Amino acid sequence: MDYFSAVGVSCALPDPHGSDNLKVLFSDISVSLGKGEIVDLLGPSGVGKSTLLTTLAMLNPYGSTAMSLQGKVCSAMTPEQWRRQVVYLPQRPTLVGETVFDAIRLPFTFKAFRDGDKNGDIPSEEDVRTHLDGIGLKDVELDRSPRALSVGQQARICLLRSLLIRPKVLLSDEVDAGLDDASADCVGRMLQTHAQENGMAVLRVRHRVSDGRAHRVLRLEFGALTQASDDTPMKRGDSDDD
Known part of the structure; x- marks a missing residue:
């Protein structure tokens, strides 16, 4: 039995011009992830990579699929309960709060988190400081405004926030796209560590080597959706835009 499974994954977008024609991005594809497995998702711009991730996270009103997590079907959970365990990390980082510390702790204030299996306590200032230092953000103060951060810093903080929730599945949409090689490697190590130590499955859209x-x-x-070699070079047209 797969740790995470999605079958019959389909998405058809309405015509923006108002006709009855639909744009089918993908239809009846399947995705499975093993516990602790990291899977990269490649493809040209516009084929629906981000759309696939949002469908798996139950965030896409035009997507449909039958999914299960650790043998439990998604229909037995509310969308909020599902998203608590299957977390989507968008390509463009969003941090809400007056300070970095507020932004990182925000998900822990949501009802879906308070009512569910917390998998740990709300992170303290010391916890957050230690984790920020570990992803190369020693120069980012906890009381700094998120708006004063670079896009790369925001991306890493968004990743950290998602990992602190300890999801069972992380759907990462090019979180390393705006980072230099050293920072991107740091992000990769974070994902690998959480996959190995916590059993988190990772599906990540990437355009880097x-x-x-x-x-x-x-x-x-x-x-x-096809299997590719791990050394398959990026084709011309592959990009960080979906």
């Missing part, structure tokens, strides 16, 4: 951490590589193109 392989960092060797993925157990498998999938390619989404022409509405189909």
Whole structure:
């Protein structure tokens, strides 16, 4: 039995011009992830990589699929309960709060988190400081405004916030796209550590050269999802935009 499974994954977008025609991005594809497995998702711009992730996170009103997590079907959970365990990390970071510390602790204030299995306590200032130092952000003060951070710093903080929740599945949408090589490697190590130590499964959209951490590589193109070699070079047209 797969740790995470999604079958019959489909998405058809309405015509923005108002006709009855639908744009089918993908139809009846399947995705499975093993416990602690890291899977990279590649594909040209516009094929629906981000859309696939939002569908798996139950965030896409035009997507449909039958999913299960550790043998429990998603229909037995509320969308909020599902998203508590299957976390989508968007390509463009968003931090809400007056300070970095507030922004990191924000998810812990949500009802879905308070009512569910917390998998740990709310992180303290000391915890957050230690984690920030570990991802190369020693120069970011906890009381700094998130608006004063670079895009790369915001991306790493968004990743840290998601990891502190300890999800069972992380759907990462090019979180390393705006980072230099050293910072991107730091992010990769974070994901690898959490996958190995906590059993978190990771599906990550990437456009960088392989960092060797993925157990498998999938390619989404022409509405189909296929297995690819982990050393498959990026094709012209692959990008960080979906």
